[in-house]
């Protein structure tokens with residue numbers, strides 16, 4: 001058994017993090033590596049370097065948030081969802097403006113993906129009211145990609161659906177991919193990509209048409225440490241550019257980087 005977690009926590013404490021908070025971060029980090037069945041050393045890199053990175057991230061100023069509130073791009077009022085007789089959640093309120101990031105958290109089965117689909121207009125709520133901007137980008141947990149097509153063909157196809165010319169769609173897709181440190185191979189079908197790289201494709205496809213509101217369902221699954229950091233840097237850039245982001249996440253240490261936290265567990269009975 002690796003002593004990565006104890007070295008990680010010890011370094012956090014040495015850097016001034018309260019022991020209890022260090023233990024909490026250690027547990028979250030171990031859970032994240034466990035979800036990917038990965039050795040933390042390989043997944044996060046050396047314990048002391050990851051601890052230093054995390055402390056820098058947690059101390060990063062959030063002053064880049066615009067001082068004037070942006071327009072409301074998503075508003076949920078009293079939203080509820082029932083599947084047959086089973087109520088998944090009820091009484092959910094959420095307002096997200098341009099320049100804000102909201103995180104949706106809660107236990108497995110409390111309805112996070114369902115809520116995100118409601119935000120995207122793909123699932124009808126049982127009750128309540130949903131208002132959203134017209135330009136929405138949705139990145140589901142299991143992306144809707146076609147294994148036999150290349151990434152470029154996806155850019156063209158998804159771009160066409162959004163009214164983009166093929167060349168513009170390809171150049172935009174390639175540019176967005178480079179921001180996630182990914183250079184799509186021209187002839188490689190998507191089924192040959194790794195899980196993490198397929199997830200990068202899903203992110204790029206969600207952003208291709210320049211949406212004002214991005215809805216992301218645990219979009220970093222399978223990302224390595226560098227890609228994961230690139231992702232959160234990207235979220236901050238979207239926010240600073242005045243976009244609104246709603247992200248489903250299990251990673252509680254990222255909540256310092258968001259403007260709203262919606263704990264869906266408080267509105268739901270969970271899986272029973």
Ligand SMILES: Nc1ncnc2c1ncn2[C@@H]1O[C@H](COP(=O)(O)OP(=O)(O)OP(=O)(O)O)[C@@H](O)[C@H]1O
Nearest residue numbers: 083088106107108109110111112113114115270271
């Ligand atoms: N189409 C459907 N028909 C019936 N029940 C559904 C449907 N979709 C989801 N559910 C149920 O609704 C509940 C919430 O599911 P959902 O996937 O939204 O939860 P979640 O919080 O995203 O879970 P996880 O954290 O495991 O991803 C679950 O009990 C699920 O079985």
